[in-house]
Amino acid sequence: MNGVHDMGGMHGFGTVQPETDEPIFHERWETRVLALNLAVGRIGGWNIDRSRHTRESLPPATYLASSYYEIWLRGLENLLVKHGLVGTDELAAGKMIHLPPPGKTAMTVDQMVEGLRKGGPCNREVHTPAMFEVGQMVRAKNINPSGHTRLPRYARGKIGEIELVHGGFVFPDTNADLEGEHPQWCYTVRFTGTELWGPDSDPTTSVSVDCFETYLEPVEY
Amino acid sequence: MNGVHDMGGMHGFGTVQPETDEPIFHERWETRVLALNLAVGRIGGWNIDRSRHTRESLPPATYLASSYYEIWLRGLENLLVKHGLVGTDELAAGKMIHLPPPGKTAMTVDQMVEGLRKGGPCNREVHTPAMFEVGQMVRAKNINPSGHTRLPRYARGKIGEIELVHGGFVFPDTNADLEGEHPQWCYTVRFTGTELWGPDSDPTTSVSVDCFETYLEPVEY
Amino acid sequence: MSDTELPIALRVEALESLLIEKGYVDPATLDKIIDTYENEVGPQLGAAVVAKAWVDPAYRARLLADATKAAAEVGAEGRQGEHLVAVEATADQHHMVVCTLCSCYPWTVLGLPPTWYKSPAYRAKAVRDPRGVLEDFGVSLPTTTSIRVWDSSAEIRYLVIPLRPEGTEGMSEAQLARLVTRDSMIGTGLALRP
Amino acid sequence: MSDTELPIALRVEALESLLIEKGYVDPATLDKIIDTYENEVGPQLGAAVVAKAWVDPAYRARLLADATKAAAEVGAEGRQGEHLVAVEATADQHHMVVCTLCSCYPWTVLGLPPTWYKSPAYRAKAVRDPRGVLEDFGVSLPTTTSIRVWDSSAEIRYLVIPLRPEGTEGMSEAQLARLVTRDSMIGTGLALRP
Numbered sequence: 001m002n003g004v005h006d007m008g009g010m011h012g013f014g015t016v017q018p019e020t021d022e023p024i025f026h027e028r029w030e031t032r033v034l035a036l037n038l039a040v041g042r043i044g045g046w047n048i049d050r051s052r053h054t055r056e057s058l059p060p061a062t063y064l065a066s067s068y069y070e071i072w073l074r075g076l077e078n079l080l081v082k083h084g085l086v087g088t089d090e091l092a093a094g095k096m097i098h099l100p101p102p103g104k105t106a107m108t109v110d111q112m113v114e115g116l117r118k119g120g121p122c123n124r125e126v127h128t129p130a131m132f133e134v135g136q137m138v139r140a141k142n143i144n145p146s147g148h149t150r151l152p153r154y155a156r157g158k159i160g161e162i163e164l165v166h167g168g169f170v171f172p173d174t175n176a177d178l179e180g181e182h183p184q185w186c187y188t189v190r191f192t193g194t195e196l197w198g199p200d201s202d203p204t205t206s207v208s209v210d211c212f213e214t215y216l217e218p219v220e221y
Numbered sequence: 222m223n224g225v226h227d228m229g230g231m232h233g234f235g236t237v238q239p240e241t242d243e244p245i246f247h248e249r250w251e252t253r254v255l256a257l258n259l260a261v262g263r264i265g266g267w268n269i270d271r272s273r274h275t276r277e278s279l280p281p282a283t284y285l286a287s288s289y290y291e292i293w294l295r296g297l298e299n300l301l302v303k304h305g306l307v308g309t310d311e312l313a314a315g316k317m318i319h320l321p322p323p324g325k326t327a328m329t330v331d332q333m334v335e336g337l338r339k340g341g342p343c344n345r346e347v348h349t350p351a352m353f354e355v356g357q358m359v360r361a362k363n364i365n366p367s368g369h370t371r372l373p374r375y376a377r378g379k380i381g382e383i384e385l386v387h388g389g390f391v392f393p394d395t396n397a398d399l400e401g402e403h404p405q406w407c408y409t410v411r412f413t414g415t416e417l418w419g420p421d422s423d424p425t426t427s428v429s430v431d432c433f434e435t436y437l438e439p440v441e442y
Numbered sequence: 443m444s445d446t447e448l449p450i451a452l453r454v455e456a457l458e459s460l461l462i463e464k465g466y467v468d469p470a471t472l473d474k475i476i477d478t479y480e481n482e483v484g485p486q487l488g489a490a491v492v493a494k495a496w497v498d499p500a501y502r503a504r505l506l507a508d509a510t511k512a513a514a515e516v517g518a519e520g521r522q523g524e525h526l527v528a529v530e531a532t533a534d535q536h537h538m539v540v541c542t543l544c545s546c547y548p549w550t551v552l553g554l555p556p557t558w559y560k561s562p563a564y565r566a567k568a569v570r571d572p573r574g575v576l577e578d579f580g581v582s583l584p585t586t587t588s589i590r591v592w593d594s595s596a597e598i599r600y601l602v603i604p605l606r607p608e609g610t611e612g613m614s615e616a617q618l619a620r621l622v623t624r625d626s627m628i629g630t631g632l633a634l635r636p
Numbered sequence: 637m638s639d640t641e642l643p644i645a646l647r648v649e650a651l652e653s654l655l656i657e658k659g660y661v662d663p664a665t666l667d668k669i670i671d672t673y674e675n676e677v678g679p680q681l682g683a684a685v686v687a688k689a690w691v692d693p694a695y696r697a698r699l700l701a702d703a704t705k706a707a708a709e710v711g712a713e714g715r716q717g718e719h720l721v722a723v724e725a726t727a728d729q730h731h732m733v734v735c736t737l738c739s740c741y742p743w744t745v746l747g748l749p750p751t752w753y754k755s756p757a758y759r760a761k762a763v764r765d766p767r768g769v770l771e772d773f774g775v776s777l778p779t780t781t782s783i784r785v786w787d788s789s790a791e792i793r794y795l796v797i798p799l800r801p802e803g804t805e806g807m808s809e810a811q812l813a814r815l816v817t818r819d820s821m822i823g824t825g826l827a828l829r830p
Contacts (some may be wrong), residue, residue, distance in 0.1 A: 001232040008736030010760040011222040016772040029648040035666035064282035094650030198363040210790035229542030231566040237578040250454040256472035315456030431596035
């Protein structure tokens, strides 16, 4: 989706504001939002792509007015409701009204420690050969899907060079809708700053974007 | 500027909501905001491009959370302050603290009636021949200025056909910064839907965008 | 937006009294502006233009050649209509007008824009999915009808001449004008059937 | 956002007690997660990786060949570091990492991202004007130094190996690690001079 979350290249957000001696969390509730997301995420029935898509689907003005952990809170609430773990009546009441569905058991400390240590690798075997090779020029397609995608708007239609071939990875665009992992080759494509932002931009910069194979098409010279 | 005001093609704003028997204004304060903008605009020392640029320069979250007349109110307040007609202390107090600069006299009813009837034509004589002609294919340049521009992001880098040649018009990109009218040829360029939104989009649509000459470059086939 | 701000009505009131106190505005002038757009300048002017073009081929030709001048013939002229272009629907071509960057609109012939015209939903969707916009308005066009969207990105303002409905052959200009809705002149609707 | 919403801290408290009541989460597990990211997983791990790469050419080679495995050698592994790539600064090439679409970040080596990394300002500006971002951090690079930005748009996470400062020839790995700031491993800063 062409959402406000896709903000690469936007103006109007002001200068970056580093914070001296920034604490890891600024408020206690932020710690709980992080922990709740990680703890429920494992049993909820969704995945990391669906979580991201849910967050970026917040109303645009809400997304921009919310802090990072506020966005995580709102996203989690929406996921819990969509997946039938919590009713909107329960959210409003802050109390259980419906019995939980079977098999949704809290993770223990040990399971969580192991889960964090192992992570959730997204590489997958792909049985087709890679379509592109390092050094090849490609164009990022002009796609504008209404659903989740990880091809930023600023790269679409632009020509870059294949720089790294990472192997097969879960395809977020389908995985976010629970339509399957459909793994694809994933590449790093390097675009020059002038290709992305025009001839007036800084010629000494480049941006590398990680792109799934179906985001790309070959360019003939 | 690549701002949130440039929303052509975005997702996430939901369906369009027509209102049956919509009144011309929904609240009395909206009438006053409209009238204040029109009345002060004539004596303020700015122009329509600067007004637009001021509105689109509101913080992105504020812009998206505000109604149209709220945006007009915030824009007007900012213009009044920037142009020295009102101090922020006066805005806060709702009372005059500083004497007004000389020569800023309220428009009379008759002057306003005449002003509305005449409008503010933006066509200007241009002394160079038009670079493009009807039927010619052109590419909208990939520009990303930090200041005001009227070339929407969705058209940049895209190829279209010159459809209308409108003559010379005030160039908003410089006029908004009070850097002069620098009139240019203005064209309507017609882009196919598939050129703008990719091969998966509706092939029976097209979008015509009014483009100033320096937004365009010739395309050779 | 911030918690410390006054309610907007009070904020506007304060601004107005400040600007009056500083001598920048005359309340009578403000009232006149509002009266103009509440009672004088509105879509009835555009409807008159369209109905005239439907019945008078010479006027239609003048309108398509120079809409600014042709609209002035029925008294529609001035602010936000200084450079008017009329685009005419045909059986297989529909037109829709939008301003994605702000909310430019042909005030002289349509008055002030409705809320939906100024909404992010419309501004975002019209250029990408005009057929979906029509669905939002309950309008369904055959896929054989192409849709042309006009994004008012400069100072030209667009007026749609909608398709004249069938069964209106004997109707007078005044009767026809009542069939020409505001939305049909933006392109999110069609002219009414008699 | 809406006026009827609870203050956020109360809202989070209510959600937590609801999820505990429904048996979805165990408070001890929540505490353990927080403890992990407050006290265990943080930029000291990335600093150890970088310092080791500075002094040990064989480790540097392993890091550049497979950063996921090389980071695991110093105990940095797991969530949001499953697919790590290290990019090495040189005298004429600087690196900067961003995630424009959300806030992807190499947790295993840097811990949780700082607020500015997650801010619209950084996400918007880093890909368009990385030199301007460096100015926001008070860092000025010669124009002869090119800047490579890495937008973490998939599941690969990037760790910058900053340039080893001059005058550090005799220092131990532990001493060097103290020069490796978090920002230098994101690319919005440089390693400290001794």
